[in-house]
């Protein structure tokens with residue numbers, strides 16, 4: 001299946017260099033959140049001579065094109081993941097670091113309340129706490 005990224009990259013006139021394609025493939029194969037360092041390590045497994053700044057620039061390009069989403073999960077945790085069609089939010093376990101996706105319907109009326117009471121338009125919600133496995137310990 002061709003992801004819309006391939007088409008978008010062509011439409012935007014970017015050449016699909018092997019390095020760019022590889023960064024994209026690594027994120028898609030992983031299918032979840034990766035730090036920039038993890039992406040670099042995976043790419044280097046296949047292209048040992050690749051310049052790390054190329055990987056960082058490619059990540060930024062994919063974020064600019066809205067193909068990859070950059071999420072800050074805590075002050076020092078910056079993650080990249082393939083952008084999904086449906087917006088999602090994150091539950092972050094402060095003990096094991098596990099990240100779970102939730103969607104708009106899981107937030108109940110939170111978005112509406114914040115808009116009406118605060119005039120605040122919610123784009124993304126990150127909730128910190130304890131996951132079910134950690135709560136059992």
Ligand SMILES: [Zn+2]
Pocket residue numbers: 093094095096097098130131132133134
């Ligand atoms: Zn946990």
Ligand SMILES: [Zn+2]
Pocket residue numbers: 033071081088089090101
């Ligand atoms: Zn996510």
